Amino acid sequence: MAIKRTAPxxxxxxxxxxLTLGAASLPVRADDTIKVGVLVPLSGNFAPNGQQTLTGIKxxxxxxxxxxxxxxxxxxxxxxxxxxxVGVTKARKLVExxxxxxxxxxxxxxxxxxxxxxxxxxxxxxxxxxxAGADELTMPGPLVNPYLVRTSQNGRSVSxxxxxxxxxxxxRKVTVIGSDYAGGxxxxxxxxxxxxxxxxxxxxxxxxxIGTSDFGPYLTNLDRKADGxxxxxxxxxxxxxxxxxxxxxxxGKLTVLDIYGTIVYEPNLPQLGDATLGxxxxxxxxxxIKTPENERFVAEFRKRSDGQLPANEGPNGYVGAHAxxxxxxxxxxDLKDTMKFIAALKAIKFPSPKGDISLDKYxxxxxxxxxxxxxxVDGQLGNVPIATYxxxxxxxxxxxxxxxxxxxxxxxxxxxxxxxxxxxxxK
Numbered sequence: 001m002a003i004k005r006t007a008p009x010x011x012x013x014x015x016x017x018x019l020t021l022g023a024a025s026l027p028v029r030a031d032d033t034i035k036v037g038v039l040v041p042l043s044g045n046f047a048p049n050g051q052q053t054l055t056g057i058k059x060x061x062x063x064x065x066x067x068x069x070x071x072x073x074x075x076x077x078x079x080x081x082x083x084x085x086v087g088v089t090k091a092r093k094l095v096e097x098x099x100x101x102x103x104x105x106x107x108x109x110x111x112x113x114x115x116x117x118x119x120x121x122x123x124x125x126x127x128x129x130x131x132a133g134a135d136e137l138t139m140p141g142p143l144v145n146p147y148l149v150r151t152s153q154n155g156r157s158v159s160x161x162x163x164x165x166x167x168x169x170x171x172r173k174v175t176v177i178g179s180d181y182a183g184g185x186x187x188x189x190x191x192x193x194x195x196x197x198x199x200x201x202x203x204x205x206x207x208x209x210i211g212t213s214d215f216g217p218y219l220t221n222l223d224r225k226a227d228g229x230x231x232x233x234x235x236x237x238x239x240x241x242x243x244x245x246x247x248x249x250x251x252g253k254l255t256v257l258d259i260y261g262t263i264v265y266e267p268n269l270p271q272l273g274d275a276t277l278g279x280x281x282x283x284x285x286x287x288x289i290k291t292p293e294n295e296r297f298v299a300e301f302r303k304r305s306d307g308q309l310p311a312n313e314g315p316n317g318y319v320g321a322h323a324x325x326x327x328x329x330x331x332x333x334d335l336k337d338t339m340k341f342i343a344a345l346k347a348i349k350f351p352s353p354k355g356d357i358s359l360d361k362y363x364x365x366x367x368x369x370x371x372x373x374x375x376x377v378d379g380q381l382g383n384v385p386i387a388t389y390x391x392x393x394x395x396x397x398x399x400x401x402x403x404x405x406x407x408x409x410x411x412x413x414x415x416x417x418x419x420x421x422x423x424x425x426x427k
Contacts, residue, residue: 033072034328034335036061037100039090039115040130041082041107045210045235048267049107049313050079053130055304056317057104059297060325068325071333076100080111082235087111091118101335102127104320107313109134109155109183113143120145123338127345128152129320131234131260131313134186138364138394140404147338149345149363151323152316153284154394155187156194161369161389162230162259162282163194164397171227173203174257176417177218177241178232180207187232187259189410189417194397196420202230205417212237215244228255231263238262239271246275256280261383264374266311269381276374276381284367284392285312285354286383297353309382315353319365323348323357356391364394 038057040050054077066073076098078090087106094100102125106112112132119126128137128150135154136143166174174195178188184207192202204223208215222229233241242263245251258264261281269276287298287309297318301310323345330344331337342363349358355368369392372383389396395403407425416422 032070032333033074034068034102034333035074035076035098035100036324037091037094037098037103038075038077038105039080039087039094039103039111040077040105041111042077042079044082045237046082046107047235048265049131049235049311050082050105052305052311052313053105053107053317055301056310056314056319057129057321058317059300059304059314060318060321064325068328069333071328073325073328080106080108082108082111084108084110084114088114088118091115091124095122095124101125102324102341104129104324105317106130106132108132108181109186110181112137113182116143116145116148119147123147125335125338125341125345127320127324129317129323131183131316133158133183135190135394136409138360138362140362140400144362147342149323149342149359151320151348151357151359151365153312153367154364155183156190157367157392157394157396158282158284158369159187159190159259160194160396161392162257162371163191163198163200164389165282165371165387166228166230166257167195167198167200172200173226174200174228174230175204175206175223175226175254176202176230176232177206177208177215179234179237180209183234184210184232185414186410188230189413189423191230191259192413192417193406193423196423201420202417205415207414208233208237210235210237213240215241216248219244219248219250222250222254224254226254228257230257230259232259234260234262238265239268242268242272242276246272251275251278257282261312261372264372264383266309266383269374273381277376279374281372281374281383282369283312283372283383284369285310285315286370286372286385287311288377288382288384289353289355289370291351291353291355293351294353310353319352319354319357322350322352326350360393362394366391366393368392 107130327344
């Protein structure tokens with residue numbers, strides 16, 4: 001995959017022309033409403049991520065006048081608190097009591113894994129438009145769900161390009177700090193496997209639990225022989241890790257590659273300040289992407305968020321809503337044939353704030369990935385894209401057959417990421 005250097009892009013300001021709001025071309029039938037159940041964490045560690053997702057979802061449906069093909073779109077929002085059991089309870093409530101015909105959102109992989117079972121058992125369409133990235137949800141195996149598509153990302157697709165980029169910078173040994181839950185282990189495992197395949201190695205792995213307030217023991221224990229520190233600590237944990245990384249005087253001593261941008265999350269940048277300068281991250285989005293779609297999106301998002309720049313969840317929510325609306329239009333508002341609706345979802349293709357969007361045969365999004373560096377542009381800190389990996393699918397850089405040949409899954413490899421032999425073992 002070719003890598004290209006992208007020139008620093010100016011921050012998009014709120015003065016850019018706002019998103020055009022369009023009413024549906026057909027009369028809206030209030031008695032034939034399509035109900036969309038939104039599952040997002042609005043409290044707990046992932047609350048900021050959930051709020052950004054929700055803002056993006058609302059933005060797209062507002063843009064089209066909350067109507068598609070003559071059908072009113074009604075959003076019903078529930079707080080999952082980032083907890084799997086709560087997520088399933090809320091999913092059941094949305095479908096069985098509120099009459100939701102499709103579910104969307106979901107930030108935590110743990111919640112996604114739990115709700116996936118409910119969706120599959122009850123044949124309820126599930127469009128993952130939050131950050132839930134557990135790979136196996138859209139890969140052949142026991143969790144395959146014919147009623148699920150994902151328009152956000154999975155862990156591998158963000159991690160594998162990060163490993164490729166790090167290796168090409170001359171990194172051969174890394175230490176990792178990853179949040180101790182399904183999504184964290186999955187994401188760090190994907191980096192480690194791809195890095196090993198290239199010839200690099202993880203020499204140390206540490207797993208702080210979600211909600212860790214004191215990262216001191218993990219930072220003190222860092223192996224300084226590493227070429228870099230690879231992190232994945234979403235939610236409030238990323239902010240705390242970034243603050244303490246600076247307080248421990250580690251800036252300039254160990255280069256950070258932040259998968260998903262959990263430390264350099266856009267809302268964190270003003271709080272962390274210049275301590276983030278020079279930090280790298282991998283992600284499928286930056287508010288500094290210079291396209292008409294992204295300029296319009298950023299301008300409208302900032303209006304709705306007191307000037308705050310969108311991070312990845314905002315455009316994820318927006319793209320998920322766009323996909324649902326396009327599929328509803330394709331079936332002329334008739335969601336009774338669930339598999340016809342799912343087929344319409346899998347056929348989506350459109351430009352978005354993230355870049356061009358399409359889905360693979362498993363229902364997983366194909367999109368660009370960006371390596372970003374925190375720089376100051378026009379006096380503001382921002383994640384400037386410095387390398388682009390176009391059209392990354394969930395198995396990249398392998399084929400689905402090649403990937404399926406690996407013997408162990410991430411669930412079996414936590415604690416063994418320093419063992420390249422095991423990471424690359426074949427069946």
